[in-house]
Amino acid sequence: MKKLFILLISVASFISCSDPDEVTYSGNPTFVGFEQNVYNLRVPRDLSLTQDIKFASSSVSSVARTYNVTILSDVSDADPATYSIPTTFTIPANERFGILRVTATDNNLIDATVKKVVLKLSGLGEKETTDSEILSIFIYEFCPIVVSEFSGLFDAETWLRQGGSTHQIDGGTAENTLIIDDFFLDSNPDFVITYDDNNKVTFASRKTGRLYQGNDIYARMSTSSAQVSEIDACTGRITLWVEYYVPALNGTFGVMQEVFQKQ
Template sequence: MKKIINIFLILFSVVLFQSCEDDQFESTLDYVTFSNTEYQSAIDPGSTASKDIIVYSNNISSSDRVFNLSVDLDNTSGDSGSYTLPESVTIPANSNEGVFSIQLADVNLDCSNDLVFMLLPSEGITNGNSSTLTYYQKPSSSCVSEVSGTLDFIFDDFASEISYEILDVEGNVVISGPDSSFSDGDTSTTIPVTLCLGRCYSLVVYDSFGDGLADPGEFSLTIDGTEYASGSGDFGDSDSSIFQVL
C-alpha cells in the first residue's frame, strides 16, 4: 500500500511540476516595460537637463521595434513647459533593450515636480506599469536675487529646548540656530533670514523635550512680507514646513 501511495505522490508531483512549467510558459507573454517605476533628476537654475530611460522587452526580434510613449496628464504635476517626452522609443534589432531621453527645463518649477509617462498599447504586446520622473531645481551656491525676512519666536517657559534649521531641497543646511541655546525665561526673539528668490526650502523647528511650544508659544517665517511657515502647540520633537520663496 505504501508503495502505491509513493508512486501516486511521485506521479502527482511530476504532473504538478509540468503544470507549473506550462503556466510559466503561458505567462511569459510578449511584454515591454520601463527599467524602473521611479526616477529622479535635478536641474541647475536657469538651465536644462536630460534623463535617460531604459525600456526592456522579454523577446528579441530581428528587426527594430517602435513603441509609442504618452504623458499621463491626470497624474503629472510638472508644468508642460518643463519637460519634453519623445513620441516613441525604439528597441533595435537583435536586442531586448532600448533607451530614450526626457528633456527637462527650469520652467515654472515647484519644490517637487512629477512627470508620469507610459507606453501606449501595442497589438500583441503587454505593457508594464507607468513610471514617474520626479525633478526639481538643483540648489546653487549663488543667488540671482536675494530676499530677506525674519524667523520669529514666541516662547513658552522653556525656550532652551528650541532650535531650528532651514534646509535646501536636497537636505543641506542653509541656516541653523541658535548659536547658543535660547534661555529659559526668554519670551520672544526675531532672527534675520536671507534666502534665494525662487528656491525651495524647508523650515524645521525642534523641541528637545518633545512637547513643542505650549500656549502662547508660536513661530513664523516671513520673507519679503509673505508668511511661508508657522506653527504652535504640541508638535512633538519637530515641526517641518516646505515652501518656495516667490
C-alpha cells in the same frame, strides 16, 4: 516594476554570454517595462535637464522593436513648453534595452512648484506584457547652493526670538555648512546647519540660551518625515523645523517652523 526590472537585468546578464537568437520570441510571454514608474526631474534654473529612462525586455529580437508613448493631458499639469518627449522609442535589434529620452527646460516657466506629465505606453507586441504601462514624470526647478551668491542678510520669524529678527548668513568652515549669525541667546549664538546635495538640512541638538522655570531649553531637528528642514536657493529661503524641549523636565514646546528669507 523595480523587482521585474532587476529580474530582466539578471536574465540579460546571464544570456549576454552567448549570441542572441535569431528568433524574435520564444513561446513564453516577453516581459517589458521601464526601470521605474516615477521620475523626478530637478531642472536647474535657466537650464535644461535630460533624463534617459531605461526600458528593458526579457527577450531578444532579431528586429528592432518600437513602442509608443502618449501624454495623458487630463492628468498632466506641466506646461508643454517645459518638456520634450518623443512619441516613440526603440529597443534596437539584438538588444534587451531601449531608452526613452526626456528633456525638461526651465524657459522661465518652471518654479519650485512640482508639476507632472503622465505618459501611457502602447504598441506592445502580441506576446509582450508589462506592469508599467503608466509613467509619471515630476518636473520642478532646483537651484544648487552657491555660497558666495546665497550669503547675505536674512529676515527671520522665529519662535525662539518671539518675533522678527535679522541675521547674516555665510558659508561655514566645514563643507556644505552655513552659519546663521547670532541666532541663539547664549555665549555661543551662531547656528550651524549642514545641507546635502538635495538642499535638505540637518543640525545638531544644542542649548538655546533660553530658560524655562530655571531649566535650559534645547533645540533639535524634528523627526517627522513631514517636517524636513530645507533650503530653497531659488527664492533665498531657509525653512527649519525645530523642536524646542526641556530635558530636565522631560517636556517639549513642540516643533516650530523657523523661516529665514533673504533680503
